[in-house]
Amino acid sequence: QRVRGGAVPPRPVRQTTTATAHGVQVSPTPTPAAVRGAFATVARQFAAYPGDPSARFVAFQHYWATYADMAPGQLRFYFKWRHAVRGGQAPRTDLSYVFVHVYELLHGIGADGPT
Secondary structure (H helix, E strand, O other), X not given: OEEOOEEOOOXXXXXXXXXXEOOEEEOOOOOOOOOOOOHHHHHXXXXXXXXXXXXXXXXXXXXXXXXXXXXXXXXXXXXXXXXXXXOOOOOOOOHHHHHHHHXXXXXXXXXXXXX
């Protein structure tokens, strides 16, 4: 259906796997090199990444924080924390991690729709 100003683009397809190991698709691992690029593109790439359960908290304080601003330990902790939040837990963390998660939600990553 046409909308004033043009057509509404379809919802983007979420890519959750990129590699195979022994014939089984696996999620990509976020590394400082892998998280460079447009925020929404990177967020879609790691939308289903569950994180490393053994990751330890690493302080993170950055204005307008993105994945690219995180060191390797911060990336590991962020995805562990995000997985816990998606599971209904609310672990304490730095505000910058929370903002990265909010930016994901604003891009429709990790949410099925507006709530």
